[in-house]
Amino acid sequence: MANFFEDNADLRWYFTRGLDWGALVRASEHLPLTGPYAPTSADAPKSIDEAKELFGDIARAIGELAGDEIAPHAAEIDRDGVIFEGGEARFPTRLEAVTKAVSQMDLHGLCVPRELGGMNAPMALYYLTSEIFARADVSVMAHHGFHGGMALAMLLFSIREGSTELDADGRITKTRFEKEIREIVAGKAWGCMDITEPDAGSDMAKLRAKAVLGDDGVWRVTGQKIFITSGHGKYHFVIARSEDTKDSDDPMAGLKGLSMFLVPTYEDLPDGTRKRVVSLDRVEEKLGHHASVTAALSFDAAPAHLIGERGQGFEYMLLLMNGARVGVGFECIGLCEAAVRLAEAYARERVSMGKTIDRHEMIADYLDEMRTDVRGLRALAAHATFHEEMGQKLDLRRRARKAEDPELDRAIRSHRARSRRATPLLKYLAAEKAVEMARRCVQIHGGVGYTTEYGAEKLLRDAMVMPIYEGTSQIQSLMAMKDTLSAVMKRPRAFVQRSADARMRAISSRDALERRVARLQVLESDVVRLLLVRTASDKLRSVREAPITEWVGTLSKNWNPKRDFAFAMLHAERLTRVLSDVLIAELLLEQRREDPAREELLVRWLERAEPRCRYLHDEIESRGQRLLDELAQAEAPASRAAE
Ligand SMILES: Cc1cc2nc3c(=O)[nH]c(=O)nc-3n(C[C@H](O)[C@H](O)[C@H](O)COP(=O)(O)OP(=O)(O)OC[C@H]3O[C@@H](n4cnc5c(N)ncnc54)[C@H](O)[C@@H]3O)c2cc1C
Structure with a gap:
């Protein structure tokens, strides 16, 4: 008997302490975010503790299904694939049985509102449990996700276009795709x-x-x-x-x-x-x-x-973009978890030169990094899912109320900004780490890693698409770079203030770990400043001497994104790595404030993030001009011809 939830202490932490389930449940149950919890629906959890217990039970049941009924068949369903015959695709017997077992758990309506036949659970529960499915098999997880995920997309689109009617609390009284949503919830489509x-x-x-x-x-x-x-x-x-x-x-x-x-x-x-x-x-x-x-x-x-x-098609697609990236983030984490565990289990048993290979320094270092990375990624994913969901649910509340509510508007803006900051970083880093960890898992297995016997090569094959779909790693990096630089250009004073605060904390904080996180934040602002100065100086050399607060006026004129952003585009991926390292360090520091037991993870993260960020900073500072000159030369005849 294997249970992919029970055996994962870090994942379970997010069901007890690591997520603000109170806020998520209140937002899902259309209740005030503060004050006594007083549910208005008979089917709602009676208390936040009861809700947490229920969510834990659901995750436990999924953990058992994943451990006992999906993972043991992963090699077989990978070998059999899917059948394409007479213009239709269908699943072979084993895969059909596995997907049927998933459907029988009635999970397709997990996060669909009760009014439409669902369980009204927070989206965070879906995402955290999708990691469990993905650890067993990513294809099964993906197919499961195209049920509930599509039902919620129908609802979201309909709310946005105004074809959903809400009561004053935000419950749905009428919606355009009700028939289709109920069909999906029932597992029929x-x-x-x-x-x-x-x-x-x-x-x-x-x-x-x-x-x-x-x-x-x-x-x-x-x-x-x-x-x-x-x-x-x-x-x-x-x-x-x-x-x-x-x-x-x-x-x-x-x-x-x-x-x-x-x-x-x-x-x-x-x-x-x-x-x-x-x-x-x-x-x-x-x-x-x-x-x-x-x-x-x-x-x-x-x-x-x-x-x-x-x-409005692109706009509608953007509505789903953050949620879809969060989904792929958790999928990648599930695969990383599988890779770490498979590698560890093998390394504990395999003997080489007188000891098991997990005692050889290089392999021990790989395993240590993999264990730290998967937990750091989970912190980032939990943060992204929380803010994405709160932003969406509070937006629904605002639409239902119709009246002005500046406080609610501020809260929505803040959740959205955090989700937008975190999601490209999550999609980028989780996907890249999935490939890295799966490859290391193969390497740790040596020759048998290259055979189909242990399943390590399957993980690598499955991981390779993660940096490609749902927006490639390069596209995520460009988005993170654009958001970061344009935020500084729009509000330069806020950037200067944030950098100064970080510098102050890096020196004066009494907490040594807070000082270390602050030093990373200083390094991040140095990288951002470097990119801005180099980017801007390509457009206007004189801006180098001007204070950053005066850049806005100068830089907003005659802007050519293709030419002027070349340096920032060249280093977008390096910037994204720095941003991800720093955000994860900030989140782990927050977690340590809530629960001192998380300190050990923060220390491990900083140990690796600090030299990595210094290296990336040096690379950005010292590299790239030769290549940019060559690219500019190659472009010159083409642009002359175009003129
Ligand atoms: C298994 C699988 C499942 C998929 N599922 C879906 C699905 O359900 N729905 C759907 O619509 N699509 C789906 N896709 C498609 C996927 O989203 C695309 O493959 C992806 O967006 C990349 O597009 P492309 O393949 O055309 O590559 P291209 O866009 O041609 O990119 C090729 C390479 O160039 C890089 N590149 C492109 N532009 C830039 C730039 N400006 N700067 C730097 N680098 C750049 C890319 O990062 C990439 O490395 C799926 C793909 C796969 C393989």
Whole structure:
């Protein structure tokens, strides 16, 4: 008997002390965030402690399912893959049995509001337990996620477009996709997100699938989508081009012409039968994730339902972006946990040169770093999920109340800012660490790591896609860089003040660990300043001498992001690593304030983060000009020709 929740003390800590479940439950139950907890629904938990106990029980049951019914079959379902026959995809017997066992736990409605047949649990519970599923098998986790996740996306879209009616507390009285949501909650359907096309992945402005509004008032979508996870589902959220927005000066103009649609796979015919209107052209043969359908789809005038208004497709996609990145973050953590445990178990048994290999210094160092990293990542993921959920739930509360509430607005802004800061860092670091840890797991196994016998190579194959989907690592880095630098340029005084505070704490704090975290924060602001100075000096050399508070006016004129940001773009990934290291250190310091037992983790984290950040700072300071000059030279003939 294995239980992937019971055996994980760090994960369990987030169910007892590590997350503010009181705030999450109150937000989910439409109750005031302070004062006595007095639930208004008969089905709501009677107290926060009862809620925590219930969530722990659910996680325990999932831990047992993952440990006993999914993980033991992971090698078999990886070997068997999925079946593509006669234009349909289906699961082989074992995978079908595993996904059925997951469905029978009635988890698809875990976070769906009670009014729609769900359990109304906080999203944080879904995310934390998705780590448990992913540790057993990432493909099973992904397919599970395209049930509840799609139901909640339907709800979120409908709330945003105004087709959901709420009572004064924020409970749903009517919503556009109620039938579809109930079908998904019952485990009878799932959905998928269709964005990528053969010529457009990271560059969404190049999407070509077309949506046309017919004289009969029906939208129809035509085009191809590729790499669609669980694309054999019944409901497709499709981003398609409904407007022409040509502008040769603005490479992003193409984004404004996109709209979001819900496209059902089948059309119901008058004789009671149904016809497939979205063709499943093929199921990709991939390096890993073999038990997950990755579909290539064709739409040939498929009837579609517009979501929101024309041209708002990119905006609607952004609504899901943070949540989706948090989801991939937890998926990566599940895989990291599997890699650490597999490597540790092998290293404890394998003897080389007179002792088990976990006693050899280099291997011990790998294992120590892996153990520290997975816990640091979990702290970052828990922080991101908390603020993403609070931002969304309080926004729903504000929409329901309609009246002005500046305090609520401030709280929403603060949660959103924290979620936005944390999510690209989480997606970036968790995905990169998943690959690194899976590779180390193979290495620690030596020759047998390269065979299929122990499952280490499966982890590496499964991990390799993590830095690619849901926004590549490079795209996450560019977003983190853009957000960081533009925040400083918009509010330079706040940046200067924050740097000065950190410098003061680095010297004067009585707490040695707080001083160390503050020194890291100083290093982060030095990196940001360095990037800004170099970026700005490429545009305007004189800005170097000006105080940072005067940059805004000077820099806001005649800006060319392609040319002027070259230095920052070159170092975006290094900056992202520094930002992630520092944020995790800050979070672990906060955790230590709440629970002194977390000090040991903070110390371990700092031990590795400090030299890493110093190295990254030096790399940014000393490298890159030669390459940028070469790139500029290569671009010069092209831009002259364009003129
Ligand atoms: C298993 C799997 C499942 C997937 N599931 C889905 C799904 O459900 N729905 C969906 O819509 N899509 C899905 N995708 C597609 C995935 O999101 C894309 O593959 C991804 O966005 C990258 O796009 P691309 O493959 O076109 O690569 P490209 O965009 O061509 O990128 C190639 C490389 O260039 C880099 N690059 C691109 N632009 C820049 C830049 N400006 N600066 C620096 N580097 C850059 C990228 O980081 C990458 O390393 C899935 C893919 C896979 C493999």
